[in-house]
Amino acid sequence: TSDRRAMDTAVMVRSVIVGDHEMVDGRAKRSKPLSKSDVARVKAQLLEPKSAKKIIDHLHTMSASSTDTRSANTGPIHAVCLDAIDKEVHEQHFVQLGSVATATVTAVSDALANVHLVDLLAVPDMGFGAPASSPGLLAGAVPSAETIIDGLQQITPELLALGFATSKAILPDHKGVVVPTDRLSVLTYWWGFEVCMPPPTIEHLGAVASPGTTLLNLLTALSLVSPGVREVLPFVRYISQFVQTEWHMIKAADKGKGVVCCATWIMPAAMVPRPWDFPDPPP
Numbered sequence: 001t002s003d004r005r006a007m008d009t010a011v012m013v014r015s016v017i018v019g020d021h022e023m024v025d026g027r028a029k030r031s032k033p034l035s036k037s038d039v040a041r042v043k044a045q046l047l048e049p050k051s052a053k054k055i056i057d058h059l060h061t062m063s064a065s066s067t068d069t070r071s072a073n074t075g076p077i078h079a080v081c082l083d084a085i086d087k088e089v090h091e092q093h094f095v096q097l098g099s100v101a102t103a104t105v106t107a108v109s110d111a112l113a114n115v116h117l118v119d120l121l122a123v124p125d126m127g128f129g130a131p132a133s134s135p136g137l138l139a140g141a142v143p144s145a146e147t148i149i150d151g152l153q154q155i156t157p158e159l160l161a162l163g164f165a166t167s168k169a170i171l172p173d174h175k176g177v178v179v180p181t182d183r184l185s186v187l188t189y190w191w192g193f194e195v196c197m198p199p200p201t202i203e204h205l206g207a208v209a210s211p212g213t214t215l216l217n218l219l220t221a222l223s224l225v226s227p228g229v230r231e232v233l234p235f236v237r238y239i240s241q242f243v244q245t246e247w248h249m250i251k252a253a254d255k256g257k258g259v260v261c262c263a264t265w266i267m268p269a270a271m272v273p274r275p276w277d278f279p280d281p282p283p
Contacts, residue, residue: 002051003054005045006045006054006057007058009041009042009051010055010056010059010062011062012034012038012039013042013046013264014059014062014064014191015034016034016042017190017191017264018064018190042266043267046264046266047267049272052270052272053272055264056191056192056272059189059191059192059264062191063190064190076120076177076188076189077188077190078187078188079120079121079179079186079187079188080118080119080186080222080228080229081118081120081185081186082115082116082117082118082183082184082221082222083116083117084183085200085204086183086200086201086204086205086218087200089115089218089221090204090208090214092114093114093115093217094214094217096111098213099216100216100217101213101216108220112224112225115221115225116225117221117225117226117228119227120177120180120185121177178281179196180196180198180281181199181200181257181258181280181281182200183198183200184196184215184218184219184222186219186222186229186232188229188231188232191264191265192262192263192264192268193229193231193235193263193265194260194261195219195239195261195271196276196278197250197258197259197260197261198258198276199254199256199257199258201258202250202251202254202258205243211243211244212240212243212244212245213240213244215239215240215243215244216240219232219236219239219240220236223236235268239261239268239271242261242269242271243261246271246273249273250273253275254275254276257275257276258275258276259273260273260274260276261273261274262274
């Protein structure tokens with residue numbers, strides 16, 4: 001069946017990204033590598049939206065280790081958002097800059113100097129109902145950037161490299177992660193990444209002259225500013241170009257709550273948009 005084929009392909013994707021090992025007489029032995037035809041078949045299926053969606057659905061439920069079938073570590077390794085809504089960040093930091101693709105290094109550095117991020121894994125409850133002194137994006141009535149950033153636990157630099165995708169990786173606790181519904185956020189997993197665009201982000205990108213350029217600026221900030229998703233930085237242009245050229249398809253995927261665009265590390269340019277399917281934040 002198509003679902004079985006998708007599952008088999010997901011296992012091959014894991015083998016390409018992580019590398020599979022099996023235990024023989026108490027020692028780890030690397031499994032037989034995939035053939036060129038296998039890799040070509042995997043890439044072909046990831047380029048087809050329907051099959052790619054099924055493959056990624058399976059990857060969502062798999063751990064990084066083929067021997068760890070009961071692992072609960074299937075959630076994001078890294079998840080961040082900006083400390084203000086997309087429109088405010090755009091107007092405050094990027095209107096004068098234009099595009100990070102054509103601006104000077106000094107201009108980009110100056111634009112990002114006062115941009116701050118929120119680590120969603122460090123504040124899983126987002127501060128709902130908490131006093132302003134508590135960590136969390138929504139702690140207090142009008143939390144300052146300093147209040148938001150102070151005390152947030154940073155993910156160790158080792159996890160920022162793609163080397164985190166090993167069976168021995170120490171993964172952070174992702175239980176209770178709340179994906180913000182008022183601004184852009186990026187989540188990375190051992191298998192790939194997700195760009196989460198709730199309705200305000202869709203509205204903002206639809207109102208600007210170039211959705212791709214605006215998204216490129218926001219993704220660059222989410223990648224470069226500490227504690228950003230640096231592992232996504234090499235792919236921000238691919239993501240932005242996809243959004244620019246496939247904007248109508250992305251809007252068509254929106255069922256009222258937003259859109260999530262995801263891709264695997266081995267085919268980062270093969271983005272797959274799907275309707276927003278994250279649980280609603282606590283009331």
